[in-house]
Amino acid sequence: MTAPGTRKVAVVGSGPSGFYAAEALLEAGAEVDVIERLPTPFGLVRFGVAPDHPKLKSVCQNFTQIAGHERFAFFGNVALGRDVTIDELRGFYDAVVIASGASADRKLGVPGEHLPGSWSATEFVSWYNGHPDFRNRTFDFSCEAAVILGHGNVAIDVCRILSKSVDELRRTDICAHALEALAESRIRDVHLVGRRGPAQAKWTAKELREIGMLAEADVVLDESDLALGATCEAELADPRGVTPAQSFKILRTFQGRPRERSKAVHLHFNLSPRVLEGAGRVERVLFDRCRLSGGPFSQVADPTGETVSLKAGAVFRSVGYKGVATDGVPFDGRSGTIPHERGRVMDGDAPADGLYVAGWIKRGPSGVIGVNRACSLETVETMLSDFADRPPSQAPGRDALRSALAARAVRPVDFTSWMRIDEAEVEAGAALGKPREKFTSVDKMLAAAFAGSGPVPQSCCA
Amino acid sequence: MTHVVTENCQACRFTDCVTVCPVACFHGDDERLYIDPEVCVDCSACISACPVGAIKEEFDLSDDEERWIEINASRAPDLPVIRSKQSPLPTAEARRSELGLN
Ligand SMILES: Cc1cc2nc3c(=O)[nH]c(=O)nc-3n(C[C@H](O)[C@H](O)[C@H](O)COP(=O)(O)OP(=O)(O)OC[C@H]3O[C@@H](n4cnc5c(N)ncnc54)[C@H](O)[C@@H]3O)c2cc1C
Ligand code: SF4
Ligand code: SF4
Numbered sequence: 001m002t003a004p005g006t007r008k009v010a011v012v013g014s015g016p017s018g019f020y021a022a023e024a025l026l027e028a029g030a031e032v033d034v035i036e037r038l039p040t041p042f043g044l045v046r047f048g049v050a051p052d053h054p055k056l057k058s059v060c061q062n063f064t065q066i067a068g069h070e071r072f073a074f075f076g077n078v079a080l081g082r083d084v085t086i087d088e089l090r091g092f093y094d095a096v097v098i099a100s101g102a103s104a105d106r107k108l109g110v111p112g113e114h115l116p117g118s119w120s121a122t123e124f125v126s127w128y129n130g131h132p133d134f135r136n137r138t139f140d141f142s143c144e145a146a147v148i149l150g151h152g153n154v155a156i157d158v159c160r161i162l163s164k165s166v167d168e169l170r171r172t173d174i175c176a177h178a179l180e181a182l183a184e185s186r187i188r189d190v191h192l193v194g195r196r197g198p199a200q201a202k203w204t205a206k207e208l209r210e211i212g213m214l215a216e217a218d219v220v221l222d223e224s225d226l227a228l229g230a231t232c233e234a235e236l237a238d239p240r241g242v243t244p245a246q247s248f249k250i251l252r253t254f255q256g257r258p259r260e261r262s263k264a265v266h267l268h269f270n271l272s273p274r275v276l277e278g279a280g281r282v283e284r285v286l287f288d289r290c291r292l293s294g295g296p297f298s299q300v301a302d303p304t305g306e307t308v309s310l311k312a313g314a315v316f317r318s319v320g321y322k323g324v325a326t327d328g329v330p331f332d333g334r335s336g337t338i339p340h341e342r343g344r345v346m347d348g349d350a351p352a353d354g355l356y357v358a359g360w361i362k363r364g365p366s367g368v369i370g371v372n373r374a375c376s377l378e379t380v381e382t383m384l385s386d387f388a389d390r391p392p393s394q395a396p397g398r399d400a401l402r403s404a405l406a407a408r409a410v411r412p413v414d415f416t417s418w419m420r421i422d423e424a425e426v427e428a429g430a431a432l433g434k435p436r437e438k439f440t441s442v443d444k445m446l447a448a449a450f451a452g453s454g455p456v457p458q459s460c461c462a
Numbered sequence: 463m464t465h466v467v468t469e470n471c472q473a474c475r476f477t478d479c480v481t482v483c484p485v486a487c488f489h490g491d492d493e494r495l496y497i498d499p500e501v502c503v504d505c506s507a508c509i510s511a512c513p514v515g516a517i518k519e520e521f522d523l524s525d526d527e528e529r530w531i532e533i534n535a536s537r538a539p540d541l542p543v544i545r546s547k548q549s550p551l552p553t554a555e556a557r558r559s560e561l562g563l564n
């Protein structure tokens with residue numbers, strides 16, 4: 001049992017930022033309940049990180065260790081806004097950290113964007129990674145060329161998955177339904193198109209390098225795209241920008257490579273999409289060729305008047321993510337984030353009492369897994385300094401949450417029940433030589449979670 | 463492949479790097495930090511966090527820097543893990559200026 005007066009904190013979202021906030025809070029002596037909409041924890045580490053990057057997924061072992069703490073509890077299958085309100089949580093706990101991520105996709109805002117054959121990278125990624133909300137999407141890979149709009153790591157992930165052979169993917173945790181559909185793919189040419197130049201690309205050197213090491217695809221680029229203006233040279237020379245300079249070096253190694261393989265990844269720069277065209281479905285994308293103007297690190301792409309057309313039967317836009325608003329929590333719709341000061345949620349000029357924010361929903365959708373750790377540490381530091389001025393906790397904490405959920409017949413998935421899902425997935429994967437075969441529906445997840453335990457409790461009449 | 467801390471970390475130790483590491487693979491002595499290659503998951507988060515560009519992917523090392531692979535691998539396991547931001551060494555700011563990074 002926890003000592004009287006122990007601070008009780010609810011963390012909404014079990015992605016990296018939620019777990020790192022939990023870790024810091026546990027170290028500070030608090031009792032922490034992580035509330036997650038899905039029966040499965042880990043957020044985008046499970047549903048975003050590419051299946052062919054297994055090493056990164058080992059961060060889940062660190063999260064599992066955090067979950068093993070005696071003052072930690074997991075409430076999977078419980079959504080803020082659906083099963084519990086923010087006002088209830090604020091009543092049950094001393095503080096609430098919103099760490100719900102930012103996984104809604106942004107639109108391009110160009111005509112033709114809604115034609116069949118045009119998708120967001122988010123939909124595709126969530127589908128091949130088995131997110132239950134995306135299981136029933138269908139993608140058509142019967143065309144020969146695909147265009148990916150955007151020059152970030154997610155765009156590269158999509159490019160790799162489209163360009164790898166089924167044999168290269170078979171032993172990853174990519175979902176069986178995706179593997180099956182990709183096996184029928186006729187895509188040979190993948191165009192990775194960015195609005196600005198090679199010095200502004202947002203990908204990391206490591207991801208870019210991988211594109212040059214694909215078994216079946218060559219990298220093709222136009223040498224003239226690597227001729228940099230003085231402003232771009234200045235950006236690359238900045239000692240703080242190690243990454244862009246490193247990726248530029250890698251781009252140079254791609255220059256003039258022979259074409260020997262059956263597939264190709266074409267890197268295009270300075271092309272801004274103007275319209276997606278086709279009769280009843282996407283057939284081509286029309287771009288404005290652009291030129292950069294402005295000072296270092298604030299260059300913008302201006303159309304030169306020239307247009308370029310690329311044939312493509314499939315278009316994936318990877319132009320960013322945004323968060324979604326929660327009832328009762330301040331939200332900035334423009335940036336898709338929750339306004340805050342060092343993690344303390346701000347309602348106009350005043351702090352929203354007991355409400356904090358961490359991760360992508362705080363900073364916006366950028367930064368790799370580890371960046372969320374520094375972000376959550378900042379939030380927890382702020383919270384602890386706020387706690388310092390307050391009397392010991394009187395909050396009822398998890399007992400109150402449990403009763404509220406029971407009254408609504410919501411059966412939470414605790415961490416032990418998640419481990420049952422995990423075990424069943426690993427077992428199903430082993431039969432196929434894969435690290436795991438994911439359940440792709442909430443019902444199946446729940447069935448595995450509660451296998452061998454009693455029926456779902458019915459709501460009582462109290 | 464792994465990530466390694468190189469020369470520039472000398473006498474600096476701002477430790478901005480450790481707060482972004484998702485897996486606690488930094489170890490340190492009084493002088494500098496080292497990455498345990500057995501634990502590092504190659505996420506690259508630390509590269510852009512280091513204010514003096516001391517961390518590199520093994521792949522990007524120059525010939526002179528190759529020796530740091532062995533230094534990191536052999537030193538790290540025997541030293542304590544550094545997970546939270548330490549006070550910078552007194553020499554830190556001077557080191558940053560010396561490298562022209564202010
Ligand atoms: C396609 C893709 C690939 C990536 N690849 C890499 C990579 O290779 N390496 C790397 O380091 N980083 C990668 N990242 C970045 C990394 O995934 C993010 O930095 C990180 O996941 C953000 O953490 P978060 O906790 O803020 O959000 P998330 O991971 O999105 O977690 C948010 C959680 O909150 C839950 N939630 C949302 N709303 C509610 C609600 N109302 N109630 C309860 N729970 C809720 C969600 O279900 C989710 O589990 C990738 C990201 C994407 C999109
Ligand atoms: S931030 Fe850079 S210089 Fe500072 S301790 Fe880490 S590696 Fe060394
Ligand atoms: S690359 Fe990632 S895992 Fe490796 S030391 Fe840097 S932050 Fe840690």
